[in-house]
Amino acid sequence: MTKKPTTSASPNVRTTAKGPAAAAGGEVTAIASNRAARAAERRAAIVEAALEEFIARGFAATRLDDIAKRAGVAKGTIYLHFKDKESMFEELVRIVIVPVVERLTTLPPPTGSVRERVEAFASNFLKEVANTRRGDLVRLIVAEGPRFPAVADFYYREVVSRGIAGMRALIELGIARGEIQQKNLARFPQILVAPAMIAVIWQSLFARHAPLDAQEMLRVHLDLIFGERRTT
Amino acid sequence: MTKKPTTSASPNVRTTAKGPAAAAGGEVTAIASNRAARAAERRAAIVEAALEEFIARGFAATRLDDIAKRAGVAKGTIYLHFKDKESMFEELVRIVIVPVVERLTTLPPPTGSVRERVEAFASNFLKEVANTRRGDLVRLIVAEGPRFPAVADFYYREVVSRGIAGMRALIELGIARGEIQQKNLARFPQILVAPAMIAVIWQSLFARHAPLDAQEMLRVHLDLIFGERRTT
Amino acid sequence: MTKKPTTSASPNVRTTAKGPAAAAGGEVTAIASNRAARAAERRAAIVEAALEEFIARGFAATRLDDIAKRAGVAKGTIYLHFKDKESMFEELVRIVIVPVVERLTTLPPPTGSVRERVEAFASNFLKEVANTRRGDLVRLIVAEGPRFPAVADFYYREVVSRGIAGMRALIELGIARGEIQQKNLARFPQILVAPAMIAVIWQSLFARHAPLDAQEMLRVHLDLIFGERRTT
Amino acid sequence: MTKKPTTSASPNVRTTAKGPAAAAGGEVTAIASNRAARAAERRAAIVEAALEEFIARGFAATRLDDIAKRAGVAKGTIYLHFKDKESMFEELVRIVIVPVVERLTTLPPPTGSVRERVEAFASNFLKEVANTRRGDLVRLIVAEGPRFPAVADFYYREVVSRGIAGMRALIELGIARGEIQQKNLARFPQILVAPAMIAVIWQSLFARHAPLDAQEMLRVHLDLIFGERRTT
DNA sequence: TATGAATGAGGTTTCATTCAT
DNA sequence: TATGAATGAAACCTCATTCAT
16 A cells, blocks of 8 residues: 555666765766666565464564564665554565466466366466465455455455356366266366365464475375376 | 263252351252252353354453353352363363264264265254354364364364265265265265365355355255256 | 542541551441552542642643652552543642632622622632642643643633623722722623732742732732722 | 755846856856846745645655655755754744744834734734744644754744733733732733633644634633723 | 452564664 | 654553452
8 A cells, every 4th residue: 555566576786885986977877777676676575574474473463573574675665565463464465476377368278178277277376385385374364354345355366256156167167078977067166176275274283293295285186086097 | 071960950959148147057968969060050151152152252362251241150150170272172172072073983874875875964054063063073084284283183083084084985885885976085085075175165154145055055965976866 | 420429538548557466357338448448548539749740840741650659659550540641630739729719619708898809819819829839730731722622621611701790799899889990890800800810820930030019919909999998 | 944044135147158168258257146136035935945845744754755846845955954854843943933032022012002902912922923824834833842852942932931920010011000900910921821821722723623702702702801891 | 169359471563773785 | 953763761551360358
């Protein structure tokens, strides 16, 4: 709200050393972009740090002090970028999710069999979500959603409803092509993604008790839906 | 586990005034059992109230003041039953979950086809968990697990590992009896319960955006695993 | 708002020493009143301390920390009696002013010449307001009034409008009796009290530069209105 | 007093760009005087803005950010003109009051009857103080005086003591000429100006409850001192 | 055993001041 | 000279915990 989600990584700009030499020579625009870049860097550092802390401790137990320390900025600096703790949390979710959604929606239309498409999606999910901070973010949203309706709404609107719609389209295509037998599956695309969600939650909670081979689980699940395959 | 198992309702209850004079007349045992009963009642009220509050707000954002108010006791009273907020939370999970597990493990061995058994379990789950406080408790554990390893451990040990083991046994039986085709399913019993978990989470987060017919979804899922049925 | 302005000084109650002996023997009511008395004492101490601090520094520059320290209580204790700093300030004004107004309005109807009555009032004012904390309170209200409309409103309603009305009645009586020549004075009773107000403000601001004999000034002012007197 | 007396408007103004290239062509003196003029303008804007803000919120509650915004300068610019917030406030009072005092003291010696002179003064006061920012400044000084002895001292020295002295002289003249009967009035010139002060305070605090016709009140007050008049 | 007033550490937020550009 | 991003001390307020009653 204060700034705008300048998530775009400032290109071609390096944080110059503080020495007086850095000031000498250099176009005005360069200097300006340098300043702006520094600000963007700081903002990115705050976002990064906040994400880590919120994931590790949840919203209420996270201290702005710790976020500031981790981001290497002063406490007050956070308030130059975010109105308060709550809106920082809400923006955070947007900042992290929006680029992912954008990347996915601008992807070239997938080709191949429906199974291949779903597999591509699953593989993408495993690489980009399941074993990254974004996976933990999903758990965080599950955790804090009820207290942050704005977050739950946003997540539903941007991710869940789109994902469900996409999955339903794929399932219907699969049914039409005869790849999927279960016609009713189109009514509950949730079934298609349920194991993926479970994998994400499992990793945060029970990984140390019993590691879960998410990739293999998803493959087994797809076998269930598309029928068993021969090759690995 | 730390405190007394005051779950048993003690009989012979009488309400006495607090003053020392009130001690005159009345059997000691009656008074004692009275006190014990009152204490048990209070403890139960605290547990109940704490559960509601923790579910509604999460651990960190819950105030002991609110728990006390909801339970109808003074704040100090909570400390007569629980060491502190953290251990109250940890015990709470045990207190709520243990009886459920006990009931399930002492159930008469199920009979009928594997599908019938799984359906019985699913129906039970829908009735006893999905649309009750206990469903929210699951989400609470997902939310707070990373900050309460003891809770995650307990939940894994008492619920998850047993549930997984039970499901695996059922799946293997289903495979042996030819009811289930997918042999690999036994390696990931999580797949069997994933939609149930998703249903629970969906209800807390997205019910108002798009209500989910959990019962029907589970039926479709079972059709996927056991093959489509003819009758409803 | 939290408690109620229990300004009445708790009668016949002494703050007992903390030693265990103090608990021994004593009726329930006595103990209760003791507790209540302690609370009232603390509240009074907070009010007293807050008044001092607000007068000395103004609203914004006063630290609750200092109030607590001066009152001999912990910071949190203040919040058991007042919702927040603002409402503490607003209640404070009421707490201090209400008893004064009550005392004045329940006074026996004054007798004697109008001049005598005004003199009695002036003398009362000098004794009870001009050289006490309440005088400083008037300056405080002048200072903070614009930022605290509630305070200005209250002060106007309870003190100013009543005072103006009372003065007008007196002036009209004086005119009717021939003690006052200036008929127009009844239109501006403010003129009658203006020097008293000035005296109060002068004392806080300029006393050390040039002490002002308020009593004498008021006498000269009355001479102006009622005509010169012979005796001192 | 801390900074330069940049009140004198320097002539020969020109606007130059900041870049080194811009220095080519153009007299040095012109540039310098331009800068000085700009600086003086900025300083005046800051003073103006600060006055508004301090009057509206008091010293402690006023933010330099708001002053800067209102003055149309950056926050840092304020520090080029004033050492810090406190000394800005203290200088402010001087800056606003000094020209008023200067104008009054360089006025041609008043003529006519004493009443006429006092009336001229009162009329001047009503026009220049009572209904302007300067009236609010008086209330501000009353409000902040105790926390800013330097301000109270300055105000006493420059305004109050001179005003009192002037009034006393006028009163003594009035007594000598027989216009004023009350000889003791010379001992308390405060009485003469008290209603004017009250009018100023009344307008800030109670105008919306009960508007006060200050001009008429002052006339009635003068009637009291000089004896009733016949004409309007 | 039960109470709830009192505590004070610790959290969020503000804002005067600095300083690299 | 002018800027405004950054700082961090210091303010307000909350709430888990204690303890006299």
